Amino acid sequence: MLEYPQSLLEDSALFCARFVIRSFTGTVKRLRLTTSGIGGARLAELSAIEKKGGCSNTDLSRALDTLTFSDVKDSGRVIELIIPKEAFPDTSSGSKGKLIWLADDNPAKEFSVVLQRESYSSRVKALLWFIGIFLPVLLTAVIGLLVYRIQKRGDVSITEKGDFQKFKNERAGELKKFFGGGLYKNIRLTEDADDYRRMMERELANLNIFSFLPSDSREQLLGFLRKGEREKVDKKLAAAFPEYRKEIESSSH
Known part of the structure; x- marks a missing residue:
């Protein structure tokens, strides 16, 4: 779940989430990463300097709808998902989008992303902040695992x-x-x-x-x-x- 924190970032026009893509075995020759159902979302691979800063430190001119990578290894690539605040609905149920990636010639894989504005309930707020802290780790683990499985099935060339x-x-x-x-x-x-x-x-x-x-x-x-x-x-x-x-x-x- 990606939550737009209204109480803290009301004036921020963008919401950013970072994650890492990597291959645990071998090298994925070609990997494409894009989104679906997330209005205005863009993706950017971060430089060493950008990794140290927040969303405002990212060079948005390099952000694209789709990123294409060559030779993805276990060292990983740091990616920032940039979403305009307008993409977060006012409804309590939120909305759903997808991260989509294609590794080599394997079928596309999808990771569901829920967009929601922060609840003003203190208990819900505390829970969602807890989820938000671990979201980059969860994204990294899930994407890494799926890339690993794709690579594992295709590594007998x-x-x-x-x-x-x-x-x-x-x-x-x-x-x-x-x-x-x-x-x-x-x-x-x-x-x-x-x-x-x-x-x-x-x-x-x-x-x-x-x-x-x-x-x-x-x-x-x-x-x-x-x-x-x-x-x-x-x-x-x-x-x-x-x-x-x-x-x-x-x-x-």
């Missing part, structure tokens, strides 16, 4: 898939020997959990599987290995190497 397929073609003989020649099954049936984890990691590393397995699958596989979750390791490898699915699935008995 065409290049990664192509490299992995090339690896499987070039190492087909070694992979067939590992999965179908008894070695995988022998390791799978090792009783000691530490021995299983150590030997499986060693053999997968020797085959360079960790180097070519797409990043999301690699992270999950390593997690399953280190927890000793053998069935999940089998399923992950069977999904990555469907040509050896039968051998992998039969290795547990």
Whole structure:
């Protein structure tokens, strides 16, 4: 919720809210950010000097309806949402708008924004001030999480898939020997959990599987290995190497 504080900023023509956009894994090549349903709203990326000041310190000539970013990383970009006071309705129910962002070629994602003028009730005022203090943090967390999910779904690129397929073609003989020649099954049936984890990691590393397995699958596989979750390791490898699915699935008995 964004609330226009009537009692304190009655003469202010603008309301500003800051938040940070960032990607927690990898780099988002292209990100577009815009608004909908917020009359007269503009967006501006803040400079180092502007970050230290308030709304009046922002160069409004650089504020745009839509911002486009390249190579969004975990270092983040500080954004200011600038809204004219006329956009805040007099009704107690307020009005709703949206922040909309598009990351790479993924579908648009929306974050609802409620616009409301401050209530004169002391209890409501205290509650809304509490919400207002944490709003930038909430915006940062939600937008960061959504960008992370978008990036997570899209981080297995065409290049990664192509490299992995090339690896499987070039190492087909070694992979067939590992999965179908008894070695995988022998390791799978090792009783000691530490021995299983150590030997499986060693053999997968020797085959360079960790180097070519797409990043999301690699992270999950390593997690399953280190927890000793053998069935999940089998399923992950069977999904990555469907040509050896039968051998992998039969290795547990």
